[in-house]
Amino acid sequence: KNQVEQSPQSLIILEGKNCTLQCNYTVSPFSNLRWYKQDTGRGPVSLTIMTFSENTKSNGRYTATLDADTKQSSLHITASQLSDSASYICVVSEASGTYKYIFGTGTRLKVLA
């Protein structure tokens, strides 16, 4: 069964600190893995995308890694800001005709001043 699992479920950190979110997946055939950020009351917004051959991708203070052998990914946030408070969702795309998205349940991050 295609699944995407994320940890932790929620996380509270102080402004300026770093944090790392984890994603494990069992999606086959694999096309790519994305991290989305979802602010409260908004739709998800894409942060990074990585294919099988890419093991790291950065977008500002966000750095995603991918280990396709162990089927694990992480999202590292550096020098967190209050605006980073959101849900972060790991999404794996199947390498099928429609490239269907398989979503994780997300990690809810709260950054405190």
Added chain:
Amino acid sequence: EAGVTQFPSHSVIEKGQTVTLRCDPISGHDNLYWYRRVMGKEIKFLLHFVKESKQDESGMPNNRFLAERTGGTYSTLKVQPAELEDSGVYFCASSPRTSGRETQYFGPGTRLLVL
């Protein structure tokens, strides 16, 4: 450029009533997707349009759900009759083409509560 828009933002209806959700994709995007997130669960795929054709509707839960995309522009998702378990957030997304690297752009969602 306007993003994906959804209407209404919230809907509260009673069990047995009908509700129609609307999605306007980004102009020029051939692909339109519907997703649903029920309380405490992950977002799940419902169906995928390419222009006006249903490419994949394997995620539609049952025949109480009907999606249309007449003319290949906006789409509607009708729930008739609504049940309690239909409550959740319904997201629409669009992308220009069907390929592995195409990013799907999401709307803000419609929050549906069935009482």
